[in-house]
Amino acid sequence: MNRITKGLLNMINNQWYGILESKEVKSKKSIGVTRMGEKLVLWRSESGKVNCIFDKCCHRGAAISAGKVIHDKMMCPFHGFEYDSSGKVTLIPANGKNTPVPERYKVQSYLVEEKYGLIWLWYGEILDNMPEIPFFKELREGFSYGGFSEMWPVNYTRAIENQLDVVHLPFVHTSSIGRGNKTLVNGPVVKWEENLMTFYVNNVVDDGNAKPLKPNEIKNYKKLFSLQLQMPNIWQNIISKDIRIVAIFAPIDENHTQIYLRFYQKFMKVPILKQIVNGMSTFSNKYILHQDRRIVLTQTPIKSELTMNENLIQGDMPIIEYRRRRAFLKGEIEKK
Ligand code: FES
Ligand SMILES: [Fe+2]
Known part of the structure; x- marks a missing residue:
């Protein structure tokens, strides 16, 4: 092996x-x-x-x-x-x-x-103590799911970063999850627990008077809408206690990624109805994912690096944190 x-x-x-x-x-x-x-x-x-x-x-x-x-x-x-x-x-x-x-x-x-x-x-190498499979703890039991899969011609890092991008919502998803013209990005607040990143979103309408809040100026951030990235390639959108959207970004090669998108829920437990609910979510999730795909496929270069020729902003913090953590786990930098 x-x-x-x-x-x-x-x-x-x-x-x-x-x-x-x-x-x-x-x-x-x-x-x-x-x-x-x-x-x-x-x-x-x-x-x-x-x-x-x-x-x-x-x-x-x-x-x-x-x-x-x-x-x-x-x-x-x-x-x-x-x-x-x-x-x-x-x-x-x-x-x-x-x-x-x-x-x-x-x-x-x-x-x-x-x-x-x-x-x-x-x-990797076979270790004496192999770590456990890094899947979201609360989704390991009690939820059912349905979903779909598709291939994107991008490096898996670009596909992941798209799901960490809170700045793009009102532009890419004007007709869906980005409705409401909330272009001003407060924070976001990013927290780590081992290799699990949680980021809290606080996008608001820009009334022309406010500056975005810095992450440490956001009190009660735990009440905000949050998403998680579990290194190295699993993501979830915490819609509510009972509803999640999960994505798995399987690297095919340098320029291709297989994305598995799943809708997890535990409010509907009746067998047939449960399948219908889980299946229906596919339509909206695909619609949203294709709004992303149209843009992400145009990004160059095709894979992201810790240091690259991009001018990032405060709102990109989850992306920056992901790049740092990746570089740390790869042994390229010392600090997380
Ligand atoms: S057995 Fe001959 S190619 Fe596999
Ligand atoms: Fe998106």
């Missing part, structure tokens, strides 16, 4: 990244995807366990993902080499069942876990 070594993408080492939805890895089936710039094959063994190895056969380069699941193993479609979950070839049919397979017949494997309806990939 090795970490992905390409060093692409603003990736942060030693993190669990949400990379796929559970339902994309079907029972006893395989799926080939690109994540973190690597071709990966994931499959579900008969026991239900999800496995992940490099999707290029070490024999003659075919995509293993086009093959079949045989019990717990993956069989390459070209000449039938069988791989176990550690990426080792355990059978070369042409050499006979009784012939041991030399050590060098193997591909890289990746540590994956399935939790909260997602597949998580460990991007």
